[in-house]
Amino acid sequence: xxxxxxxxxxxxxxxxxxxxxxxxxxxxxxxxxxxxxxxxxxxxxxxxxxxxxxxxxxxxxxxxxxxxxxxxxxxxxxxxxxxxxxxxxxxxxxxxxxxxxxxxxxxxxxxxxxxxxxxxxxxxxxxxxxxxxxxxxxxxxxxxxxxxxxxxxxxxxxxxxxxxxxxxxxxxxxxxxxxxxxxxxxxxxxxxxxxxxxxxxxxxxxxxxxxxxxxxxxxxxxxxxxxxxxxxxxxxxxxxxxxxxxxxxxxxxxxxxxxxxxxxxxxxxxxxxxxxxxxxxxxxxxxxxxxxxxxxxxxxxxxxxxxxxxxxxxxxxxxxxxxxxxxxxxxxxxxxxxxxxxxxxxxxxxxxxxxxxxxxxxxxxxxxxxxxxxxxxxxxxxxxxxxxxxxxxxxxxxxx
Amino acid sequence: xxxxxxxxxxxxxxxxxxxxxxxxxxxxxxxxxxxxxxxxxxxxxxxxxxxxxxxxxxxxxxxxxxxxxxxxxxxxxxxxxxxxxxxxxxxxxxxxxxxxxxxxxxxxxxxxxxxxxxxxxxxxxxxxxxxxxxxxxxxxxxxxxxxxxxxxxxxxxxxxxxxxxxxxxxxxxxxxxxxxxxxxxxxxxxxxxxxxxxxxxxxxxxxxxxxxxxxxxxxxxxxxxxxxxxxxxxxxxxxxxxxxxxxxxxxxxxxxxxxxxxxxxxxxxxxxxxxxxxxxxxxxxxxxxxxxxxxxxxxxxxxxxxxxxxxxxxxxxxxxxxxxxxxxxxxxxxxxxxxxxxxxxxxxxxxxxxxxxxxxxxxxxxxxxxxxxxxxxxxxxxxxxxxxxxxxxxxxxxxx
DNA sequence: CAAATTAGTCAAGACAATTGACTTAAAAGA
DNA sequence: TCTTTTAAGTCAATTGTCTTGACTAATTTG
Numbered sequence: 001x002x003x004x005x006x007x008x009x010x011x012x013x014x015x016x017x018x019x020x021x022x023x024x025x026x027x028x029x030x031x032x033x034x035x036x037x038x039x040x041x042x043x044x045x046x047x048x049x050x051x052x053x054x055x056x057x058x059x060x061x062x063x064x065x066x067x068x069x070x071x072x073x074x075x076x077x078x079x080x081x082x083x084x085x086x087x088x089x090x091x092x093x094x095x096x097x098x099x100x101x102x103x104x105x106x107x108x109x110x111x112x113x114x115x116x117x118x119x120x121x122x123x124x125x126x127x128x129x130x131x132x133x134x135x136x137x138x139x140x141x142x143x144x145x146x147x148x149x150x151x152x153x154x155x156x157x158x159x160x161x162x163x164x165x166x167x168x169x170x171x172x173x174x175x176x177x178x179x180x181x182x183x184x185x186x187x188x189x190x191x192x193x194x195x196x197x198x199x200x201x202x203x204x205x206x207x208x209x210x211x212x213x214x215x216x217x218x219x220x221x222x223x224x225x226x227x228x229x230x231x232x233x234x235x236x237x238x239x240x241x242x243x244x245x246x247x248x249x250x251x252x253x254x255x256x257x258x259x260x261x262x263x264x265x266x267x268x269x270x271x272x273x274x275x276x277x278x279x280x281x282x283x284x285x286x287x288x289x290x291x292x293x294x295x296x297x298x299x300x301x302x303x304x305x306x307x308x309x310x311x312x313x314x315x316x317x318x319x320x321x322x323x324x325x326x327x328x329x330x331x332x333x334x335x336x337x338x339x340x341x342x343x344x345x346x347x348x349x350x351x352x353x354x355x356x357x358x359x360x361x362x363x364x365x366x367x368x369x370x371x372x373x374x375x376x377x378x379x380x381x382x383x384x385x386x387x388x389x390x391x392x393x394x395x396x397x398x399x400x
Numbered sequence: 401x402x403x404x405x406x407x408x409x410x411x412x413x414x415x416x417x418x419x420x421x422x423x424x425x426x427x428x429x430x431x432x433x434x435x436x437x438x439x440x441x442x443x444x445x446x447x448x449x450x451x452x453x454x455x456x457x458x459x460x461x462x463x464x465x466x467x468x469x470x471x472x473x474x475x476x477x478x479x480x481x482x483x484x485x486x487x488x489x490x491x492x493x494x495x496x497x498x499x500x501x502x503x504x505x506x507x508x509x510x511x512x513x514x515x516x517x518x519x520x521x522x523x524x525x526x527x528x529x530x531x532x533x534x535x536x537x538x539x540x541x542x543x544x545x546x547x548x549x550x551x552x553x554x555x556x557x558x559x560x561x562x563x564x565x566x567x568x569x570x571x572x573x574x575x576x577x578x579x580x581x582x583x584x585x586x587x588x589x590x591x592x593x594x595x596x597x598x599x600x601x602x603x604x605x606x607x608x609x610x611x612x613x614x615x616x617x618x619x620x621x622x623x624x625x626x627x628x629x630x631x632x633x634x635x636x637x638x639x640x641x642x643x644x645x646x647x648x649x650x651x652x653x654x655x656x657x658x659x660x661x662x663x664x665x666x667x668x669x670x671x672x673x674x675x676x677x678x679x680x681x682x683x684x685x686x687x688x689x690x691x692x693x694x695x696x697x698x699x700x701x702x703x704x705x706x707x708x709x710x711x712x713x714x715x716x717x718x719x720x721x722x723x724x725x726x727x728x729x730x731x732x733x734x735x736x737x738x739x740x741x742x743x744x745x746x747x748x749x750x751x752x753x754x755x756x757x758x759x760x761x762x763x764x765x766x767x768x769x770x771x772x773x774x775x776x777x778x779x780x781x782x783x784x785x786x787x788x789x790x791x792x793x794x795x796x797x798x799x800x
Numbered sequence: 801c802a803a804a805t806t807a808g809t810c811a812a813g814a815c816a817a818t819t820g821a822c823t824t825a826a827a828a829g830a
Numbered sequence: 831t832c833t834t835t836t837a838a839g840t841c842a843a844t845t846g847t848c849t850t851g852a853c854t855a856a857t858t859t860g
Contacts, residue, residue: 003721007436008619009429009444010640010792012422012451014848015415015815021797022412022817029409030851034405039838046799050838051412051817077825100520164756234725238643240410245727253726257753258658258716317657324655325634325725327436327645338647353657356564356649365650392410394794397421397448414817415846422848440806449808451848476806477856486842 011398012166017225021053022047025095026055027064029086030247031390032219035068037079042081050061056082063149064088064108077170084109084260089389090150092196094132095206096120097159098230099285101132102141110214110391112328113146114139115375119287125189133193140194141212152382156385157190158195160377162231164203189197199384201244203227204251206332207371208235209242213383216332216370224328225370226318227334228375230269230284234322241393253318260314266384267318272336279307290374294338304341310349315388319349319367323357334370335377342372411798419455422447424792426455427464428482431790432619435468437479447771451591453734456482463549464467464508484509489553490595490788492539493782495518495606496561497579499685500779501532502712503539508790510783513546514539515775523578524591540594543581555787556597557590558609560777562631564649587780599784601644603627604716606780607734608635609642613783616732616770624728625770626653626718628683628745629724629736629777632668634722641793653718660714667718671711679707682729690774694738706742712748719767723757734770735777742772783791 025045030036043051043368059065059082064071066085072248089108090120095101098120105114118135136157143150162178191198201209204227208217217223217237225235237242244250254268269275276293277284280303286292294302319331333346346369352358357366371379425445430436436444442452459465459482466485468480478632495502497520505514518535521527530714538558543550562578591598601609604627608617617623617637625635630653644650654668668676676693677684680703686692696704719731733746746769752758757766771779 007444008428009432010425011420012445012447012848013797014447014451015817016848018415018418018847019411019816025410025412029407032409033407037838040407044407044411045416047412048818050819050841051414053839055766072826074837075825075827075835077823077839079838122707123815166759167756168759188539199640204686238638239641241639242434243638246729247727247756249727250725252724252727252756255756257723262662298666313674321656321721321725324652325721327647327649329646354648355657356567356652357689359566359568372723394797397794412817415848416817418816419847437807448849450850452811453808454847471856473858474806475804475858477808477854479807707813 004372006216008157009097009363012384013397013399014138016048017397017399021392021397022051023055024028024340024390024396025061026052026059027084027390028392029085029090030065030082031213035083037080037081040081040120042059050208055322061089062088063153064217065384076112084217087149088148088153090147090154091156091158091382091385091387092136092143092154093158093160093378093380094136094188094190095203095378095381096128096132096159096178097377098162098178100133101128101161102375103135104375104378104382105139105143106379106382106386108386110210110379110386112375113376114142125184125186125397128181129184129189130192131336133190135388136190136194137216140148154196155389157185157194158206158282158381159190159198159200159385160203160206161200162313163233164252164255165202165248166247168198199250199388201242201381201384202233202248202252202379203231203335204233204235205242205244206235206377206384208380209235209387210380211235211332211334211370211385212237212242213387215334216330216368217333220329222326222328223324223331223332224251225334226315226322227335227341228272228333230272230274232272235326236326236332253321256318256321258314258317267314271318274303275311276307279303290336290338297338297340297344300344305344308344308348316349316353320353320355323355323366331367332370333367338373339372340344413797414792417797417799421792421797422451423455423459424796426452427484430465430791431613434542435481435483435568437481440481441480461688463553465579471558474486477670485547486511487547487553489786490543490547490550491555491558491782491785492536492543493558493560493778493780493784494536494590495778495781496528496532496559496586498562498578502536503774504775504778504782505539505543506782506786508777509788510779510786512775512779512782513740513777514542523537525584525586527592528582529579530590533590535591536594541678555595555789556599556783558781559586559590559598559600560603560605560606560781561586561600562629563604563633563703564652564655565600565602566647566649577754582629597785599779599788600648601642601784602648602652603629603631603735603777604633604635605642605644606635606777606784608637608780609733609784609787610776610780611635611732611770612637612642613787615734616730616768620729620764621729622628622726622728623732624651624722624726625732626671626715626722628676628715628733628742630672632672632718635734636726637728638726642676653721655754656718656721658714658717667714671714671718675711676704676707679703690738694740697738697740697744700744700755705744708741708744708748711762712745715745716749716753719754720753723766729763731767733767734768734772737772737776739772742769762796763767
């Protein structure tokens with residue numbers, strides 16, 4: 001009699017959804033264009049002057065925007081531009097990597113305020129969680145000291161770590177694979193340990209988040225970040241939002257199979273930093289490995305040059321694949337590779353393979369260099385809660 | 401003085417946006433769940449009973465929904481389910497293929513009402529456009545005859561043709577490539593010739609649109625349709641919407657490069673129907689080619705079996721790639737391949753390659769069979785304007 | 801036959817965007 | 831210099847849409 005089939009539906013919306021969206025739209029416009037007057041905002045967002053005025057007053061009271069010097073732009077009353085207040089919101093980002101963890105505090109506009117790191121003991125989450133929690137706490141208390149308002153303006157904790165998530169067993173016996181962390185209920189543990197909203201993304205997604213808010217993908221709706229780190233991944237900005245797939249594993253392009261030397265292998269076995277370390281015979285755990293690689297790259301070390309030549313072939317294929325499959329406005333190379341290595345890699349990848357993206361009327365280059373420093377992932381993690389709280393999103397309109 | 405830099409911003413919304421969204425949400429819920437009572441709808445959409453009642457009254461007046469027999473479900477007043485009225489809206493779909501064009505009329509729930517086809521003369525758009533326009537006109541007038549209201553309830557004309565769009569020159573000299581059509585201002589011409597709203601998508605996207613509204617992807621938010629036709633493509637349902645990339649070319653997976661026999665080649669050179677025709681030495685233009693292939697497949701013709709074995713290797717790789725890159729809930733094989741061939745292909749592709757999607761807790765199979773008949777693409781084209789007009793979308797909320 | 805439960809309506813209220821008239825301030829032109 | 835034009839921004843009333851709480855209606859349970 002009682003058929004309790006679940007009814008599936010999209011959520012409806014109401015006045016608050018409308019209002020929330022319009023606030024987000026205005027904040028987004030200020031982030032994208034810098035300071036704008038109320039009249040400018042009204043034109044850009046297609047809202048009425050009056051609506052914009054009301055929202056701006058609210059945002060000003062909330063400490064999210066502030067007026068600047070009036071400017072005269074020809075006839076008519078001078079306009080009063082409003083800009084985002086950096087101290088209007090804060091977020092903390094946490095990167096969990098194989099043997100190290102990094103935490104960053106950022107403000108509303110994405111400035112990095114604090115950065116701290118700690119070594120992760122072997123032993124996975126059991127021994128690692130206390131270290132991680134302490135690191136976050138340390139950043140949080142320093143932030144509190146700096147800015148009185150910071151604590152109540154803290155919108156969340158973003159976490160980034162290598163994917164893929166939720167796989168049932170490691171495909172690899174490498175002790176530095178992240179399996180134990182990936183199977184651990186990290187979100188719940190960190191939420192309980194900090195009392196903050198916690199979100200999780202993989203390294204490549206974190207880089208894409210950072211590039212979109214403060215980097216080369218700023219203002220782009222379709223961009224893919226080719227992340228070259230210990231593994232390889234793609235961070236996907238599709239239709240203006242980060243896309244992470246049904247289970248958070250979209251973009252794990254490093255696991256894509258290619259035929260090389262007559263056998264099927266994974267992209268990241270051939271072109272990642274892991275493969276470079278192996279090629280060089282260095283220990284991936286060495287603490288100064290980043291600067292070591294950077295220096296040797298800058299000096300055009302022959303072993304590194306040889307690896308670059310080889311890796312460039314596979315990365316060129318990866319760019320072709322990304323262009324073919326996603327049709328983005330641009331591809332951004334980013335991630336944990338030292339800058340000197342990354343620039344050389346990009347050079348070695350030229351010319352790119354012919355593809356649909358190869359057209360003369362492009363406003364943007366097919367491949368460009370994004371953030372490449374060891375803090376890029378942590379920064380992306382930090383910036384995610386800011387975007388989540390303040391950027392226009394479909395789901396932000398719907399009723400909870 | 402006048403710096404006229406363009407200001408970029410997302411559009412704001414207002415009461416009408418809210419209302420439009422809620423209407424769409426309700427229609428979507430009815431499409432997804434079948435007939436529902438007002439109370440059910442209120443629970444499912446999180447709107448209040450009253451709001452739902454108001455909207456339902458409107459929709460009933462607009463002829464989009466109608467009440468069914470009341471049903472008693474335990475205690476309390478019996479509920480009155482409402483269902484979509486098929487005759488509430490109509491759309492026409494047009495497929496333009498290499499040597500044939502097909503047109504279909506569908507109603508609000510995606511029923512196919514009329515189907516007609518015509519041969520396309522060689523010579524591209526110059527000679528083809530009149531044929532196409534006449535075919536559409538013929539379907540339209542038959543629809544008008546059948547249903548008096550059809551004309552004013554016609555929401556648009558959806559067009560599908562092989563991609564990629566906007567490339568500057570053919571990579572291929574094949575006379576059956578669609579270059580001339582792809583460079584022709586088709587949308588504008590058809591809009592002018594019919595007075596309808598016209599939209600364009602590629603074959604794979606059209607199949608995905610159809611699968612989402614009336615097929616295997618019904619109700620799924622993350623699904624990829626692996627289209628195997630004359631070419632190969634992927635139709636992408638990402639986050640509940642069709643994704644087409646920055647220039648409409650997302651999912652052109654047939655152009656992905658793979659190494660086979662020691663050299664880099666495109667997927668669709670190895671596993672498409674074009675490759676089958678070549679393998680069999682048959683003329684792709686033969687009018688009865690579809691049923692020919694269907695019959696020979698059903699009879700397990702050794703030449704076809706040989707091709708299947710070979711193609712399955714590459715398609716298996718394609719599924720792996722799709723799973724790795726998009727992390728969908730399921731992959732759906734669909735498109736112009738005859739049913740007998742498609743089922744054999746799916747069988748030959750088992751077991752699939754290990755991937756992130758290969759987990760025991762899957763609610764859906766990794767690979768399943770979708771629509772495979774010569775009308776699938778046209779049906780997808782037809783269904784697109786319906787979805788565009790009635791499905792919940794972010795952009796439908798924003799001010800025009 | 802009364803109580804409980806669920807569907808659905810009515811009418812008033814709340815919320816947020818819109819409208820049109822108004823004020824303010826500057827540049828351009830006579 | 832003075833008037834006109836133009837643009838930014840505010841005020842107050844209005845409109846559109848969802849929400850609230852009380853109500854009616856119809857059915858099952860005990």
